[in-house]
Amino acid sequence: MAHLSTTPVLEPGQDKTLILNMGPQHPSTHGVLRVILEIDGENIVRIMPDIGYLHTGIEKTCEAKFYQQVVPLTDRIDYLCPLTNNLCYVLAVEKLLGLELPAKAQWLRVLMNELTRINSHLVWLGTHAMDIGAMTVFLYCFREREDILRLFEAASGQRMMTSYFRIGGVALEPPIGFFDRVRDFAKRFPACVDEYENLLTNNPIWGMRTKGVARITAEDAIALGASGPTLRGSGVDLDLRRDAPYSGYENFKFKVPVSTGGDVFARYMCRVQELRESNAIVQQALDGMPEGPIKADAPKVVLPDREKMKTQMEALIYHFKIITEGFAVPEGEVYQAVESPRGEMGYYVVSDGTAKPYRVHMRAACLANMQTLPAMCEGKLIADVVAAIGSIDIVLGEIDR
Amino acid sequence: MPVAPAVTDLEQLKNHPAVARLLAWNAAAVVGAKFDREEMTVYVERPFLREACVLLRDDSDCAFNFLSDVTCVDWYPSEPRFEVVYHLFSIPRKERVRLKVKLSGDAPAVESVTSVWPAANYFEREVFDLFGIRFTGHPYLRRLLMPEDWEGHPLRKDYPVEGYR
Numbered sequence: 161m162a163h164l165s166t167t168p169v170l171e172p173g174q175d176k177t178l179i180l181n182m183g184p185q186h187p188s189t190h191g192v193l194r195v196i197l198e199i200d201g202e203n204i205v206r207i208m209p210d211i212g213y214l215h216t217g218i219e220k221t222c223e224a225k226f227y228q229q230v231v232p233l234t235d236r237i238d239y240l241c242p243l244t245n246n247l248c249y250v251l252a253v254e255k256l257l258g259l260e261l262p263a264k265a266q267w268l269r270v271l272m273n274e275l276t277r278i279n280s281h282l283v284w285l286g287t288h289a290m291d292i293g294a295m296t297v298f299l300y301c302f303r304e305r306e307d308i309l310r311l312f313e314a315a316s317g318q319r320m321m322t323s324y325f326r327i328g329g330v331a332l333e334p335p336i337g338f339f340d341r342v343r344d345f346a347k348r349f350p351a352c353v354d355e356y357e358n359l360l361t362n363n364p365i366w367g368m369r370t371k372g373v374a375r376i377t378a379e380d381a382i383a384l385g386a387s388g389p390t391l392r393g394s395g396v397d398l399d400l401r402r403d404a405p406y407s408g409y410e411n412f413k414f415k416v417p418v419s420t421g422g423d424v425f426a427r428y429m430c431r432v433q434e435l436r437e438s439n440a441i442v443q444q445a446l447d448g449m450p451e452g453p454i455k456a457d458a459p460k461v462v463l464p465d466r467e468k469m470k471t472q473m474e475a476l477i478y479h480f481k482i483i484t485e486g487f488a489v490p491e492g493e494v495y496q497a498v499e500s501p502r503g504e505m506g507y508y509v510v511s512d513g514t515a516k517p518y519r520v521h522m523r524a525a526c527l528a529n530m531q532t533l534p535a536m537c538e539g540k541l542i543a544d545v546v547a548a549i550g551s552i553d554i555v556l557g558e559i560d561r
Numbered sequence: 562m563p564v565a566p567a568v569t570d571l572e573q574l575k576n577h578p579a580v581a582r583l584l585a586w587n588a589a590a591v592v593g594a595k596f597d598r599e600e601m602t603v604y605v606e607r608p609f610l611r612e613a614c615v616l617l618r619d620d621s622d623c624a625f626n627f628l629s630d631v632t633c634v635d636w637y638p639s640e641p642r643f644e645v646v647y648h649l650f651s652i653p654r655k656e657r658v659r660l661k662v663k664l665s666g667d668a669p670a671v672e673s674v675t676s677v678w679p680a681a682n683y684f685e686r687e688v689f690d691l692f693g694i695r696f697t698g699h700p701y702l703r704r705l706l707m708p709e710d711w712e713g714h715p716l717r718k719d720y721p722v723e724g725y726r
Contacts, residue, residue: 385680
C-alpha cells in the first residue's frame with residue numbers, strides 16, 4: 161500500500177513543478193473545495209484536497225439540542241439528500257429508545273428515501289455532465305428534479321430542508337392524491353433516464369472524457385474507505401440496503417448495479433442504473449403501501465396529533481412536556497449506517513440518559529470518498545481532475561459539517 | 562419496547578469471532594467487551610491497538626477489511642477522559658464491530674492506524690483537530706476542518722457551545 165502514501169507535503173519549485181490552487185471558488189468543485197495541485201506542465205505530480213471551508217460545527221450544536229431538535233440540523237449536512245440524513249439519525253435514536261415502527265411509516269420512509277436518491281443522482285448527473293462539457297443534460301435532469309421537489313413540498317411543506325422523518329414516525333400524513341402524483345412520476349421516469357442515456361452513454365465525446373479516466377482498483381478503494389457508487393464502480397458488490405437492511409428494505413426486490421471498470425464511466429453507469437432501480441423501489445413501495453398509523457405508539461416520545469392535543473388533556477400534557485423538556489433516552493451508544501446516494505452514511509449517537517444527546521457524530525461518506533482523489537488523479541492530466549471530482553459526487557456540506 | 566440490558570461479561574461474549582481472536586492472541590490486550598442493542602464493542606488496551614487492528618483485518622474469521630469511522634467521545638470531567646472509537650466493517654461477512662480505547666485527559670495519544678487502513682488519514686486528522694488527540698505515527702497530523710491557526714479543540718466538553726472563548 162505504499163502507493164497510497166498520505167504525505168501530501170507540497171514543496172514548490174524543484175525546477176519544473178508548479179503549485180496551482182483550484183478553488184475554493186471554482187465552478188467544478190461543487191461548493192467550496194480547494195484542491196492544491198502540484199503540476200508538471202499538464203501532468204499532476206501531487207494533489208491535495210483542502211477542506212473545511214463549510215465547517216459549521218453541527219456536531220457541537222447537536223450536543224446542545226433536544227433529540228427531536230437535531231432532526232432539522234441533519235437536513236443541512238447533506239443538502240442533496242436531506243431525507244437520507246433524517247432517516248439515519250432517527251433510526252439511530254429509535255434504536256437507542258428501542259422503538260418499533262408501524263409498517264406504513266417504514267414504507268413511507270423507503271418511498272421518500274428513494275425519491276431523494278433519484279433527486280440527488282439527478283443533480284449529480286446534471287452538474288457532472290456540465291463539468292465535462294455536456295450542457296444539455298443539466299436542463300433535462302433539473303426538469304425531473306423539479307417534479308420531485310414538488311412532491312417533497314406536497315408531503316412536508318418544504319422543497320429541500322424537509323425534516324419529514326421524525327423520531328417515531330413521519331411528520332404528516334401525505335396529502336390526498338400524493339400517491340397518484342408519485343405513481344405518475346414513477347411511470348414516466350424510466351423514459352427520462354433513457355433520454356439522459358441517449359445523450360451520454362454512447363456519445364463518443366463523453367466516452368473519451370470518462371473511459372479509462374481516474375481509475376481506482378477495488379483494493380485501493382476499500383483501503384481508502386470509499387463506499388457507495390465510488391466503491392461499486394470498482395467492482396465491489398456492497399450495498400447496505402441489501403446487506404444490512406434497515407427500515408424494511410428487506411421487503412423490496414432490487415438489483416445492486418456494479419461495474420468493474422473502476423473509472424469515471426463505471427461510476428457513471430452505476431449511478432444511472434441506480435436511478436432505474438430506485439424508481440423500481442418507488443413503484444414497489446406504492447403498490448404495497450400498507451394501511452395504518454404513521455407514528456409509533458409512544459406518547460412520551462412522539463408528538464400527539466393536533467386534533468387530540470386540542471381535545472384531550474393527557475395529549476396536551478405530553479405535547480407540552482416533549483416541547484419544553486424533551487424526552488430522556490436510555491444510556492447507551494448506537495452506530496447506525498444507511499446507504500446514502502454517496503455511500504455509507506453513519507450516525508454515531510451516544511446517550512447519557514438525559515434529553516440531549518451526549519455526542520452525535522456523522523460518518524460522512526464524502527469525506528472518506530474524497531481520500532480516493534489523490535489515488536485517482538496522480539500522474540494524470542489536469543482536465544481529468546474535474547471529471548474525477550464530479551465522479552466522486554462530493555457534497556461539501558457533508559464533508560465539512 | 563424496553564431495550565434488553567447490555568451484556569458486559571467477557572465470559573459470555575468470548576464466542577464472538579473478534580473477541581475470540583483477540584483473546585487467543587493476547588488476553589492482556591482486551592480490557593472488556595459489551596454487547597448492547599445488537600452491537601458489539603471491544604475495549605482494547607492502548608499499546609495493543611494497532612496490532613489488534615492488523616489482526617482483525619487479516620484474520621479470515623474476522624476479515625474486518627473496511628474502516629467505517631474513527632471518532633472520539635469526551636467524558637470530561639471523569640478520568641480516563643477520552644474514548645477513541647473505531648467502527649470496523651467486514652465486507653465479506655457484512656458484520657460490524659466497534660473498538661474503543663480509553664485515554665487520559667493529560668496529553669492523550671494513541672498509535673495511528675493509517676498503516677492498517679489508509680482511510681484513517683482524514684478520520685484521525687478530524688479527531689486530532691476537534692479533540693486534540695495525538696495519533697503517533699500519522700504521516701500528516703494537521704488540522705482538517707478548523708483553520709490552521711485555531712486555538713483549542715471545539716468538540717471537547719470544556720469548550721463553550723456559543724460565544725467567544
